Amino acid sequence: MSNWIRVAPLSEFPQLGARVVRHEGKEIAVFRNAGEDVFAINDKCPHKGGPLSQGIVSGNTVTCPLHGMNICFEDGMAQAPDEGCVGTYPVKVEEGVVFLQI
Amino acid sequence: MKKIKLVMVGNGMAGVRTIEELLKLAPDMYDITVFGAEPHGNYNRIMLSPVLSGEQTIKDIMLNDVDWYQQNGITLHLNKKINRIDRKNRVVYAEDGTFAEYDRLILATGSNPFILPVPGKDLDGVIGFRDIHDVDAMIDASHKHKHAVVIGGGLLGLEAANGLLLRGMDVTVIHIAEWLMERQLDRTAARLLQKSLEEKGLKFLLQKETELIAGKDGKVSAVRFKDGSEIPADLVVMAVGIRPNTALAESAGIHCNRGIVVNDTMQTYDPRIYAIGECVSHRGIAYGLVAPLFEMAKVCANHLAEMGIGRYVGSVTSTKLKVTGVDLFSAGNFSGGANTEDIVLSDPVGGVYKKLVIQDNKLVGACLYGDTVDGAWYFQLLREGRNVSDIRDHLMFGQNHLGDGGHAGQNKAAAMTDEMEVCGCNGVCKGDIVKAIKEKGLFTLDDVKKHTKAASSCGSCSGLVEQILSSTLGGDYSATPAVKPICGCTERTHDEVRAAIRDHKLLSIPDTMKFLEWRTPDGCATCRPALNYYLISTWPGEAKDDAQSRFVNERVHANIQKDGTYSVVPRMWGGKTTAADLRRIADVADKYAVPMIRVTGGQRIDLFGIKKEDLPGVWADLDMPSGHAYGKALRTVKTCIGSEFCRFGTQNSTQMGIDLEKAFWKMWAPHKVKFAVSGCPRNCAEAAIKDVGIIGVDSGWEIYVGGNGGIKTEVAEFLVKVKTAEEVLEYSGAFIQVYREEARYLDRTVHWIQRVGMDYVKKRVLEDEAGRKALYQRLLHALSVEKDPWKERATEGVAKHEFEILSV
Ligand SMILES: Cc1cc2nc3c(=O)[nH]c(=O)nc-3n(C[C@H](O)[C@H](O)[C@H](O)COP(=O)(O)OP(=O)(O)OC[C@H]3O[C@@H](n4cnc5c(N)ncnc54)[C@H](O)[C@@H]3O)c2cc1C
Ligand code: HEM
Ligand code: SF4
Ligand code: FES
Numbered sequence: 001m002s003n004w005i006r007v008a009p010l011s012e013f014p015q016l017g018a019r020v021v022r023h024e025g026k027e028i029a030v031f032r033n034a035g036e037d038v039f040a041i042n043d044k045c046p047h048k049g050g051p052l053s054q055g056i057v058s059g060n061t062v063t064c065p066l067h068g069m070n071i072c073f074e075d076g077m078a079q080a081p082d083e084g085c086v087g088t089y090p091v092k093v094e095e096g097v098v099f100l101q102i
Numbered sequence: 103m104k105k106i107k108l109v110m111v112g113n114g115m116a117g118v119r120t121i122e123e124l125l126k127l128a129p130d131m132y133d134i135t136v137f138g139a140e141p142h143g144n145y146n147r148i149m150l151s152p153v154l155s156g157e158q159t160i161k162d163i164m165l166n167d168v169d170w171y172q173q174n175g176i177t178l179h180l181n182k183k184i185n186r187i188d189r190k191n192r193v194v195y196a197e198d199g200t201f202a203e204y205d206r207l208i209l210a211t212g213s214n215p216f217i218l219p220v221p222g223k224d225l226d227g228v229i230g231f232r233d234i235h236d237v238d239a240m241i242d243a244s245h246k247h248k249h250a251v252v253i254g255g256g257l258l259g260l261e262a263a264n265g266l267l268l269r270g271m272d273v274t275v276i277h278i279a280e281w282l283m284e285r286q287l288d289r290t291a292a293r294l295l296q297k298s299l300e301e302k303g304l305k306f307l308l309q310k311e312t313e314l315i316a317g318k319d320g321k322v323s324a325v326r327f328k329d330g331s332e333i334p335a336d337l338v339v340m341a342v343g344i345r346p347n348t349a350l351a352e353s354a355g356i357h358c359n360r361g362i363v364v365n366d367t368m369q370t371y372d373p374r375i376y377a378i379g380e381c382v383s384h385r386g387i388a389y390g391l392v393a394p395l396f397e398m399a400k401v402c403a404n405h406l407a408e409m410g411i412g413r414y415v416g417s418v419t420s421t422k423l424k425v426t427g428v429d430l431f432s433a434g435n436f437s438g439g440a441n442t443e444d445i446v447l448s449d450p451v452g453g454v455y456k457k458l459v460i461q462d463n464k465l466v467g468a469c470l471y472g473d474t475v476d477g478a479w480y481f482q483l484l485r486e487g488r489n490v491s492d493i494r495d496h497l498m499f500g501q502n503h504l505g506d507g508g509h510a511g512q513n514k515a516a517a518m519t520d521e522m523e524v525c526g527c528n529g530v531c532k533g534d535i536v537k538a539i540k541e542k543g544l545f546t547l548d549d550v551k552k553h554t555k556a557a558s559s560c561g562s563c564s565g566l567v568e569q570i571l572s573s574t575l576g577g578d579y580s581a582t583p584a585v586k587p588i589c590g591c592t593e594r595t596h597d598e599v600r601a602a603i604r605d606h607k608l609l610s611i612p613d614t615m616k617f618l619e620w621r622t623p624d625g626c627a628t629c630r631p632a633l634n635y636y637l638i639s640t641w642p643g644e645a646k647d648d649a650q651s652r653f654v655n656e657r658v659h660a661n662i663q664k665d666g667t668y669s670v671v672p673r674m675w676g677g678k679t680t681a682a683d684l685r686r687i688a689d690v691a692d693k694y695a696v697p698m699i700r701v702t703g704g705q706r707i708d709l710f711g712i713k714k715e716d717l718p719g720v721w722a723d724l725d726m727p728s729g730h731a732y733g734k735a736l737r738t739v740k741t742c743i744g745s746e747f748c749r750f751g752t753q754n755s756t757q758m759g760i761d762l763e764k765a766f767w768k769m770w771a772p773h774k775v776k777f778a779v780s781g782c783p784r785n786c787a788e789a790a791i792k793d794v795g796i797i798g799v800d801s802g803w804e805i806y807v808g809g810n811g812g813i814k815t816e817v818a819e820f821l822v823k824v825k826t827a828e829e830v831l832e833y834s835g836a837f838i839q840v841y842r843e844e845a846r847y848l849d850r851t852v853h854w855i856q857r858v859g860m861d862y863v864k865k866r867v868l869e870d871e872a873g874r875k876a877l878y879q880r881l882l883h884a885l886s887v888e889k890d891p892w893k894e895r896a897t898e899g900v901a902k903h904e905f906e907i908l909s910v
Contacts, residue, residue: 005910012903016624016650021908030908034624051666054654056627063627065654065662067555070627081542081553100910 004092004099013038013098018053018062023102028089029053030098031073033060038098039073040091046071046084105133108406109194109204111184111350113138115147116379116395117210118166123403125174127621131407134176135202137194139183140233143167146543147233148392148575151424154237154265158540165543177202187354189372206374206406209351209362213344213380213390218253222315227322228338231262240337244269247336251275251325253312255282257423259341263304264425266339274305274333276312276325286421286432290448291455291471298428298453307333346381346388361388366413368402378402384416391419392575396545404593411593420481422474422572429573431477434467434484435459442466445498458498463491476500478568489859524570525556525563532570539574547571589628594618596632596846603636609645611637625651632847635734638770639842642884649901655732658904659891660717663710668717670709672726673767676741676759676779677705683726690723702731704738704776718905721896728892730767734848736775739763740788744781744798753798755781758827762796765831766838768888769881772845772854775838790818793851794834799823803830807837807863808855816852819860822868836867836877842884843877 005023013019013032020043021028029043029052039060043053050066052073057063060074070079071086078084090101108124110117113136121134142164149163171178182196187207195201215230217223227243229236243250244266252263255277267273275282281292296306307327315338316324326332346361357363357371361383368376368384379395382388389395394417404412420433438444438459447456452472458480459467464487468480479500483490490497518524520533538544538553550567551557557564587593594602599618608614611633615625625633630651637645649657660668674683687707691699697711706729712720721728731737739762742748744755759779769775778789779796789795791811795818797804802825809818824833838851840863845854855863867874894900 007910008908014650014903019903019906019908021910023910027907048664049666050664051662054658054662054666056630056653057650058624058626058630059622066664068627 004101007098007100010036010038010093010096010098016057018057020053021100028100030091030100031057031062033057036093038091038093040089040100041073041076042087044086045069046078046086052086106131107203107205108132108134108208109202110134110136110208110210111194112210112212112379113140113144114210114212114379115144115392116399117208118144119396119399120208120210120378120402121176123400124406127403127407127409135179136171136176137179137182137184137196141181142234143170145234150234150237151261151265154240154262155268160234162540184350187350189354192374206376208402209375209377209381210379211347211350211381213346215340216343216345217340218312218342220312220314222317222322225315225317225322226320227336228315228340230340231258240266240339241269243337244271248272249334250337250339251333251335252339252341254341255306256285256341257283257421260299261424262339262341267303274307276310277306277308278311280309288437288457288469291430291469294450294453294455294471295428295430344380344390346383348381351377359383366415367405368398368414376402384414387416389417389419391421393417394419409593418485420477424573429472429474431470431474431572432468433481436467436469438467447498456498460490463489465490475565475569477572478565524566528555530554530556535567535570536574539571545575588632589626591622591625591629592618592620599633600636600640603640607641609637609641611648611651635770635772635847639884643887656734658714658717659728659732659895660712661732667711667713670712670717670720671702671706671729671731672724673729674706675763676739676756678756678760686724690720693723694720705740706738715905715907718896721892727767727890734771734773736766736769736771736777738776740776740778740792742780742786748781750784751781752800753781753803755779755787755798758796758830761827762831762834766835766885768885768890771842772847773850775851791815792818794838796830796834805830805833808852810850810852821864832874832878833867835881836874837863839877839881840866842881
């Protein structure tokens, strides 16, 4: 449970973008903001399950591609006035490599 | 840094809105103190009418409760009326001695009901209709007494009368003019209104002037008129007008003239002191409705935040009476004058009356009774000052008489029950919207879109939502200026951004944001795609096309579906295909187990349910170019068979379509662009509802532009007739290039043409030959730098990371 899993070098994550990580059939969206910070949340929008990894990223939020809900990927919370949240996962970058704890 | 001290006097709707706007712009700049004479937080004063009638409670109408002030670090003094401003030492004092120092002061003292100076005006039982206190007094009186008299047959008086009636009182409305609401309605509409209110049980005495209010034991007992008649009264509500509350400002020596005089940045003659709301006089006008006050609030906050790019230049207002079951709308100069023309529709039996007033080909006033569905549209035309000569013949019949889908043909919000669906896209019912407006304190169409999702997809129900808003709130609050900023990240409009990119040769999104002082570090999902389009369309080949600023479909070059899979539509030039292509499509469908294949309305084949990671493989195996079915780009060129086979055909429409598609494919645009070519006027390719529609005739080709088959069907307008296929390419290319260079992002061609006018389009494309050729060359240049996105991704490894899932 507490094991950090190596994902990929940070350089393979686009700035203001995301990549999908599959683990035991489950899809996790790993986001990178405009800088070097990465965040991981379930790749499933609380509204109707849209793939959040495919949304447009600004600041630390992503806009769901299906109906435009804004989700903060720091804490998984939908931004007002929408309501809802998605699960988050611990992530870290060490020596330029992204690790994820599932 | 030490915070600047901001004090506000008056805790009402305009003032608190200013603070809210300020907190959005500069959350940490000021140390804020608010004084309010009333013992409540900020409540929605306009909802006092439904509270009086029993449709809502005080709790429902609170906009900012006491906790809100605390959460935002605002010091709030309730029940404290300020009676002195020491401008020299910059201190305000309340009646009980409480004081506060200020660096900046906002006066937002609202207005007072005007009380007729007649004998008996101070008797117990004579009140105005302004605040919670007045409403409580009226409700209390309704429990104990029978006879209510409302003096004043304007908006406020009628709402008070209606409320008291519903509370069980016997209500008479006294009005001095010949008809009700003479400032909002003409005689005919007012008569209809009076009739329907009489049916509800209200009584009216028109052209009556009050002489005195008689009393017994210090309490009101009757109202007497100048003609000697008299009626019994246990409660008298004065609703004859309001007076800006300027007493405090005047006592401090601030210049007032029927309101505290302010400039376009809402400052008084003492520039440290701002004034806002009903208490001000701006360019000689004092407003009494919320919509203009909210615009003032935005400007004032902008100035306080030291952004200095907001100016208030006045507002046009519209009104709605908030009496359930009565549908009435008026705006502008509805009574007309010497140089105006009226268009009138009158159906007294059906209870519908509409009057539009036109001056110099512009709509200057509207007065609607019974059917107000087009109120918002008329109001928009009026504010924009748009030339209506080209739509004059159907203006009266409203905006929605042409193909308008999605809400079962409903167009009268008032006639809808709470369970009826307003927004067919998102399944939102009328009741949901009304509830959200009331409970969440919403004022604009945008607010409703955000909170309920109604009107946020296709938008065809916007008119209905606006009606619901105005019948719930009593006015049109979408009074946003005709020029809107792109989004909340900036004050700049689309046109300003475009001009800056062009004039200063900005080549990337970060540079543009920096140059134009964007408020957010990397924008949002609204502005970034727009900026990206403006950059690549202005500087093709030079500006960087930023994939992360494109909506997913344009980033991965396929259409996302609701389950997260994608659809793939290969290009079939002009709808023509071959056995080899069809065979390859069939093989791909087998290989990738494509769950559904269908023929699109754009004459090509759509493969559904493709997984993202399979996209590059699918494209490689298809070996056909991208159909751009996913983009704000040239989609298809739809064709009919034409002269090659058809017995009616006059021109080879299929070949013309293929030529156009091969010339213009890969073209990004402000929105999707569709072409069609028919070989004769029978028009089997439906060219009349395309952005560019070409119809072959014996002597050449007719070009039509600005058609749209969408939410609202729009028929394309004739642009020009040309002789040769080369001319078709040049003229239609030049047309589409003006659109690419000048329309706002997400404008379809029809919306853009409606704004700039067909005359302008003709000037650019027809009259200026050198200009046309230059436009066409610029289009060809822009297209020359674009590649087939599928090929790049299928065979050259472009954007590989997009399509790879990381398995761990
Ligand atoms: C019953 C009713 C129905 C209405 N219906 C509509 C409608 O349908 N549509 C519409 O657009 N508008 C409507 N209006 C008008 C709308 O409510 C006003 O335009 C708006 O509230 C004005 O905002 P304001 O901030 O300028 O003033 P207010 O909201 O009146 O706020 C001023 C506040 O300042 C306080 N104050 C005054 N002097 C001092 C002082 N010296 N010290 C401390 N505090 C002070 C007052 O007590 C008050 O609380 C209606 C008004 C009423 C009364
Ligand atoms: C705002 C309203 C509209 C929206 C949001 C919309 C959306 C879409 C979408 C998402 C697709 C792609 C389907 C896919 O391949 O996955 C599509 C295709 C298509 N739409 Fe629409 N559409 C709208 C209005 C219209 C109208 C009014 C018409 C015709 C009059 C139309 C005609 C077509 C055609 C012909 C295609 C197939 C296009 C092609 O072959 O490239 N659409 N539309
Ligand atoms: S539009 Fe005319 S030429 Fe084309 S298929 Fe129809 S009838 Fe034939
Ligand atoms: S699924 Fe994300 S907004 Fe609807």
